Amino acid sequence: MLTTEVRDIISASKERGWVLEPDAKRLCSLAGLTVPRFSVATKAEEATRFGHEIGYPVVAKVVSPQVLHKSDVGGVVVDIDSDEKLREAFDRFSQFTGFAGMLVEEMVSGIELIAGAKIDYQFGPVILLGVGGTGVEVYRDVTMRMAPLKPEDVTSMVRALKAHQLLEGYRGSEPISMSELTRTMVAFSDLVMDLEELIESIDLNPLLCTADRCVVADARIMLTDEKVPNVSRIPT
Amino acid sequence: MNLKPLFEPKTIAVIGVSLTNNLHPANVIYSKNYLRYPVTVFPVNPRGGTLQGERVFANISEIPERIDLAVIAARADYVPGILSDCIQAGAGGAVVVSGGFAESGRQDLQDQIVAIAREAGLPFVGPNCLGIYSPAHMDTFFLPSERMVRPDPGNVALVSQSGGILVDQMIKFAEEGVGLSRAASIGNKALINELDFLNYFAQDTETKVIAFYVEGFGRREGRDFVLAASLCPKPVVILKAGKSPGGSRAVSSHTASLAGDYETFSTIISQHAVVEAKNEFELVSFCESLSCYQQPIEGKIGIVTGSGGHGALAMDVCSAHGLSVPTLSEHAQTEIRKNLSSSVQSIASVANPIDLTGSAIDNDFVFATSYLSRRKEIDCIVVLLLPYLPGITSDLGARLSQVYHQEHTPLIAYVPHVEKYGMLVEGFELNRIPVSPSIEGAVLMAEALRRNKPC
Numbered sequence: 001m002l003t004t005e006v007r008d009i010i011s012a013s014k015e016r017g018w019v020l021e022p023d024a025k026r027l028c029s030l031a032g033l034t035v036p037r038f039s040v041a042t043k044a045e046e047a048t049r050f051g052h053e054i055g056y057p058v059v060a061k062v063v064s065p066q067v068l069h070k071s072d073v074g075g076v077v078v079d080i081d082s083d084e085k086l087r088e089a090f091d092r093f094s095q096f097t098g099f100a101g102m103l104v105e106e107m108v109s110g111i112e113l114i115a116g117a118k119i120d121y122q123f124g125p126v127i128l129l130g131v132g133g134t135g136v137e138v139y140r141d142v143t144m145r146m147a148p149l150k151p152e153d154v155t156s157m158v159r160a161l162k163a164h165q166l167l168e169g170y171r172g173s174e175p176i177s178m179s180e181l182t183r184t185m186v187a188f189s190d191l192v193m194d195l196e197e198l199i200e201s202i203d204l205n206p207l208l209c210t211a212d213r214c215v216v217a218d219a220r221i222m223l224t225d226e227k228v229p230n231v232s233r234i235p236t
Numbered sequence: 237m238n239l240k241p242l243f244e245p246k247t248i249a250v251i252g253v254s255l256t257n258n259l260h261p262a263n264v265i266y267s268k269n270y271l272r273y274p275v276t277v278f279p280v281n282p283r284g285g286t287l288q289g290e291r292v293f294a295n296i297s298e299i300p301e302r303i304d305l306a307v308i309a310a311r312a313d314y315v316p317g318i319l320s321d322c323i324q325a326g327a328g329g330a331v332v333v334s335g336g337f338a339e340s341g342r343q344d345l346q347d348q349i350v351a352i353a354r355e356a357g358l359p360f361v362g363p364n365c366l367g368i369y370s371p372a373h374m375d376t377f378f379l380p381s382e383r384m385v386r387p388d389p390g391n392v393a394l395v396s397q398s399g400g401i402l403v404d405q406m407i408k409f410a411e412e413g414v415g416l417s418r419a420a421s422i423g424n425k426a427l428i429n430e431l432d433f434l435n436y437f438a439q440d441t442e443t444k445v446i447a448f449y450v451e452g453f454g455r456r457e458g459r460d461f462v463l464a465a466s467l468c469p470k471p472v473v474i475l476k477a478g479k480s481p482g483g484s485r486a487v488s489s490h491t492a493s494l495a496g497d498y499e500t501f502s503t504i505i506s507q508h509a510v511v512e513a514k515n516e517f518e519l520v521s522f523c524e525s526l527s528c529y530q531q532p533i534e535g536k537i538g539i540v541t542g543s544g545g546h547g548a549l550a551m552d553v554c555s556a557h558g559l560s561v562p563t564l565s566e567h568a569q570t571e572i573r574k575n576l577s578s579s580v581q582s583i584a585s586v587a588n589p590i591d592l593t594g595s596a597i598d599n600d601f602v603f604a605t606s607y608l609s610r611r612k613e614i615d616c617i618v619v620l621l622l623p624y625l626p627g628i629t630s631d632l633g634a635r636l637s638q639v640y641h642q643e644h645t646p647l648i649a650y651v652p653h654v655e656k657y658g659m660l661v662e663g664f665e666l667n668r669i670p671v672s673p674s675i676e677g678a679v680l681m682a683e684a685l686r687r688n689k690p691c
Contacts (some may be wrong), residue, residue, distance in 0.1 A: 016490075068488065116491025120500050122458030128495050142494045144503045147457060201489040222489050 002194050006030055010198050010223065016065050017223055022103055024219035028204070031191040033184055034215045044090045048083040050104040057081045059105045060089040061218075066098035068220070071134055079107065085120060089174045110208035111176055115185060115216075117147065117192040118201040119224075125192050129157045129185065134208040139163075149189035154182040167209070176209040183211035184214040200224050237359040239428070239436045241328030243418055244368050245304030246275060249296050249327070251318055252310030252334075253279040260610035261333055261378030262309035263287070268381045273374045276301065283551055294650050297325045297450060304328040307367065307376045314337030315363065323356040331367035331376045332359040338424050339364050348655050359432075365423025366399035369406075379403065385494065390415010392523045393437040395430060397422060397451045398477075405449070408516065412673075413665045414524045417442040429454065431461050438468045445526045447473040447479055458501065462508035471526040471688045475513045476501055511687045525670040525681035526688060529646045533615040534560040535686035537679075538608035540587035541620035542596050542628070546650075546675060547589030552616060553679040559686065562613045564588045575603050579627075588614075597627035602635050610644035616682045620650045620675060623657040633663020633671075640669055646685060650678040 009027050013019040019027065025035045037054050039046035047163060051058050058172035062075035070076050075096065077089045086104070093102050114132030119125055127149055130142025143160040145153050155178070158164050188204065195202075203220040248269055254260035258267075262279075269277040270288065278301075279287045284294045293299050296306060296318075306322040308315055312334050322330055328352075339344040340366075346363065353360050361367050367376030371389040377399075388410040396402035399421035409416060417440065420433060425549050430448055437443045446468070453461060465472045479498045505512055513519035537559050541547045554561050558679050564572070569586045576584055583599075585591040590608070592600045601619065608614050619636060622628065633649070640647040643676070651657055653673035664671045672678040 012656065023556065114490060116489070117499075118489075118491050118495050120458075120495070121455055121497070122453040123462070123500060123504050124456050124459045126495060126500055126504070128491050136490050137493060140494060144495050144500055146462070146504055201492045203489045203491050205490060220489055222492075234575065 003030060006194075010195070014223060017225070018068060019219075019220065019221040019223070020063055020065065020100070021061065021070075021220075022063060022101075023064050024221045025216065027221070028191075028216045028219050031200060032187040033085045033191075033204075035219075036106040036108050036215055036217060038103055039102050040101040041090065042101045044087050047086050047102055047104055050164055051080070051083060051086045054104060054106050057107045058086065059107050060093070061088060061103040061105065062093040062099065063101040063103055064096050064098035065100065067096060094181040095180050096225045108208045108217055110215065112206035113181075113209055113214075114142070114187055114203060114205040115207045116142075116201065116203050116205070117188070117199070119196060119199060125189075125196050127185065127189050127192065129154070130161060131163045136205060146199075147189045147192050154178075154185045157185075174211040177211055177213065180214045181209055181213070198223060237312075237357060237428070237432070239302040239329065239359055239432065242331070242359060242361060242420075243373075243440075244369050245328065247301050247304050248277045248297060248374065249277050249280050249293075249303045249306045249322075250277060251280040251296060251306055251308045251322075252279050252314075253292060255281060255283060255287065255292065260309070262307070263339050264378045264380055265307055265309065265333070265376055269374050272381055273372075275374045278303070282588050289459035290549075295665060296321050298326065299325070302326055305376075307329040307333060307379060309333040309378065312342060312345055316345070316352055319349055319352050319358070319360070323352070323358050327358065331364060332360055333367060333376065333378060333463060333669060334362075335364040337363045337426065343436070344423060346426050360387040360427055361420060362423045363426060366402065366421035369416070369419040370576075371401045371418075377421075385410045388413070388415040389417070390527060391417050391442065392447055392527050393417050393433075393440065393443040394419045394449075394523075395422060395433045395444070396420070396449040397425065398449060399410070399423065401449050405516065405519065407518045409523070412520050412524055413661075413671075414527060417444075422583060425454075425661075429457060431464055434461065434472065436466055438464075438470060443470065444530060445471050445473065445523055447475075447523050449477070449519075451473050451477050452497075456503070456602045462505055462510060465509060465510045466508040466690070471511060471530055472509070473513055473519065473522050473526065473684075474505060475516065475519045490691070495549045501588055504584050504686065506573060506691050509688060509690045511684055517677065518684075520528050521672060521677050521680050525646075525648060525684050528668050528670050530688070532689040533646060533682070533685045535682065536613055536615045537618065537682055538614035538617045540592065540601060540604045540608065540609070540617065541589055542594055542601075542622045542625050543620070544585070544591045546622070547585075547591050549675050550679055551589060553676050554682075557679065557683045559679065559682060561588055564611070568607075568611065569676075572604060572607055576600050576605070593621075594625050596625065598629055598632045598635060601628075601632060601641060605636055605639045605647065606643065609639060609647075610643035616646045616647065616648065616685060618648050618650070618678050618682055620678065621660065623651060623660050630657075630659040631663065633660040633669075634667060635663075637664055637667030637669045641667070645683075648672065648678050650675050651668035
């Protein structure tokens with residue numbers, strides 16, 4: 001069920017058509033997904049204070065209603081290990097149009113997956129799982145299931161990926177936690193079912209998975225155009 | 237809604253016959269049913285008169301018998317009124333052949349006829365369609381009988397959004413000896429859609445395989461369809477048109493870009509045990525093999541051939557489709573070799589593919605096929621026949637068919653389809669063994685059996 005806070009986040013983002021990353025992360029966290037520790041700084045001093053609180057190294061990302069694809073415009077800096085570098089990032093980001101703050105976030109590592117959702121015209125809510133990161137549309141190693149997902153669906157989705165061996169421990173690497181991935185995907189699918197009427201698509205990319213946990217390192221939530229709710233994808 | 241009157245009517249009214257133009261669709265439909273089918277058919281036109289010496293009724297309500305099926309081929313604007321008349325007269329169902337609805341911007345008119353029919357519980361097919369084909373019973377296609385190619389009566393039901401594709405597929409079914417139980421062209425599918433036909437054919441005793449040509453499901457209708465298909469005890473095959481992305485709309489998320497309409501369609505249907513045919517050739521091949529074998533296989537293929545090249549090509553197709561061709565044990569190989577005729581005993585390869593060589597005789601094929609049929613590591617046999625080999629006779633088709641009917645391991649044959657080899661082909665087909673005109677097609681027939689389960 002949707003909480004008031006989730007509703008508020010969605011309605012505050014409606015005009016823009018998508019949810020700003022800090023709000024999207026908050027929404028994920030309310031749905032039971034693991035997100036990195038983060039804070040949004042609007043001043044350079046705030047940023048460095050967060051840097052110390054979270055503990056270096058950190059990631060810095062621009063927050064702006066004008067910037068949907070942050071990496072494409074240099075709006076993400078990883079591996080920041082000093083106040084100086086963090087301040088530098090802040091100064092640069094503050095020049096972006098629509099600058100609304102800088103997200104300072106715990107640096108997380110793991111295998112990069114993508115968990116996605118879209119409201120398909122013919123099949124309704126559909127969940128996607130695949131190899132994530134910035135190369136997601138290069139590898140195109142993904143699979144889909146109709147939501148809601150059952151735990152066994154997650155197992156079969158992983159098996160359907162070309163990269164499944166990488167997730168199951170390849171040449172001595174540690175396998176990712178299947179129980180955490182399953183928990184994450186099922187919680188995500190439940191969230192999608194709740195938001196079905198409000199969203200068009202969601203990217204959780206990258207979803208960083210290790211032997212212990214799966215962390216939503218970035219989330220993009222695209223909302224429906226209210227005038228044409230979910231019917232904008234009529235097949236031609 | 238009861239769809240039975242659509243397929244098994246005893247009385248038909250054809251509404252909209254012309255008194256002056258015998259090529260009018262309604263006249264063609266009237267004539268073919270009047271002259272060639274075991275149904276009673278009545279022509280209707282508000283002006284009355286006579287047609288081919290029979291009375292033309294001014295309204296369906298004047299017909300002295302209760303009408304099972306009304307075929308409506310009048311101008312779109314008249315259809316709402318005609319449908320109301322049909323309901324008034326107690327008709328069991330209708331086919332709206334007429335175009336001029338949603339496909340030409342008159343969604344309002346379409347919504348109107350749907351509302352009228354839904355309220356009364358009257359099932360109608362269309363509008364903008366050819367309607368129903370029930371072999372040896374009746375059809376509502378406005379195509380002169382002598383121009384149509386009619387497949388033999390059989391057990392495949394074929395439902396198509398496009399009338400043209402349906403008629404074309406019927407030609408291909410006839411060519412390949414695949415029999416039809418029913419066919420339906422559903423046009424704008426305003427009231428009755430794919431799901432309704434799926435549910436009807438799931439219960440229909442004449443039908444063992446349900447095949448669809450789909451351009452697109454309606455909003456959320458794909459979801460209901462696959463959920464029903466996954467519970468359907470009969471194989472369901474779909475050929476989807478419109479596989480390329482529309483590209484008309486900027487895509488702002490990776491998910492929307494990666495999970496395109498077709499990718500989603502293809503992935504979701506296969507997870508629900510619906511067999512996707514990628515093209516027309518696959519549609520016919522899949523229907524042929526599934527009409528013979530409804531039980532899914534794992535895909536462990538035994539290959540029997542008289543030529544190493546044929547075996548190698550078949551192996552390639554198997555491996556491209558994820559079908560395995562297990563190597564037989566030493567013991568099994570010795571057993572096979574021991575039982576082959578003396579002319580091939582020392583030269584045949586028996587590991588699987590079993591290449592009996594160009595010197596093989598009928599008995600060698602029969603033995604190898606029987607032997608493989610009993611092996612647990614094999615769940616389907618593909619026999620590649622070269623009818624021009626001197627030791628092969630025309631009896632081999634029927635003899636190999638007997639092997640299947642004794643052992644029950646699905647058997648699929650490849651025989652070049654030319655007139656000269658017709659008896660060999662018929663030896664299989666008349667005994668309900670699928671035969672493909674190509675090596676690839678034979679392997680695809682096996683692939684259809686494997687895909688007839690959630691993948």
